[in-house]
Amino acid sequence: MSKIKHLLSPSDNPESIGNKFRSRRFFVFESLIKENFPIGSELNILDVGGAAYFWKDKDFLNKYNVKIILLNLEASETGHPQLKSVIGDATDLSEYENETFDLVFSNSVIEHLYTWENQVKMANECVRVGKKHFIQSPNKHFIIEAHYTLPFAQYLPNKLLFDILTKTKLSQTRKWDPDAAKQYLEEIRLLTGTEMKMLFPNSKIYKEKFLGMTKSFVAHNL
Known part of the structure; x- marks a missing residue:
């Protein structure tokens, strides 16, 4: 792991x-x-x-x-x-x-x-x-998707991707800080x-x- x-x-x-x-x-x-x-x-x-x-x-x-x-x-x-x-x-x-x-x-x-x-x-x-x-x-x-290391993440609705990032460890085997996740979703x-x-x-x-x-x-x- x-x-x-x-x-x-x-x-x-x-x-x-x-x-x-x-x-x-x-x-x-x-x-x-x-x-x-x-x-x-x-x-x-x-x-x-x-x-x-x-x-x-x-x-x-x-x-x-x-x-x-x-x-x-x-x-x-x-x-x-x-x-x-x-x-x-x-x-x-x-x-x-x-x-x-x-x-x-x-x-x-x-x-x-x-x-x-x-x-x-x-x-x-x-x-x-x-x-x-x-x-x-x-x-x-x-x-x-390079920033989240998740398959096809770039095609997901932002709300769904935000929940995946902050509520699961699917991205980079960790839960993202909500502010960091929001920032990335806005800027990329x-x-x-x-x-x-x-x-x-x-x-x-x-x-x-x-x-x-x-x-x-x-x-x-x-």
Whole structure:
């Protein structure tokens, strides 16, 4: 039971399924970086919605002369000299000029912006401030909803899903705090492949596969 709990826990748990998918995705990301930037290059990266733990255990920080800004609604300690945490809004990066960064990176953030209008704003801003970008989002139509690790949860009425989250342990083997569940149900707007292409019309759309199905999409110009 403990092993299952770890597998279904949030992606900051190294033993979770989500973390394993992120590690595999990072391999794809690093392979693309190698094609565009020689080892040892100076890289200035903006990670929209990023977390320090995602980068700290990666050899990537040693391979490149890289500085990464982690932009979130709240700042936090990073514990690493190459990582800096700042407060910002993914939908309004007006504090940065065009092509300020060599790369804008974002992992499972754009689906947390409540509305399509906000997602359009974030996409436009990421493309504007970065010379390159790598923006990932879960596939709306994948059989397992990524945030709840429940099959087809994205198609359930919010009231029913709220009850499942808060009154049972079916999601991540735990009962959710009601306020957290309400917050997630309000903010998550999953994207389809067609919508990702609309948001990033000049980008390549990489499809991350699992058992032959598309688990998530990555829009990039690497």
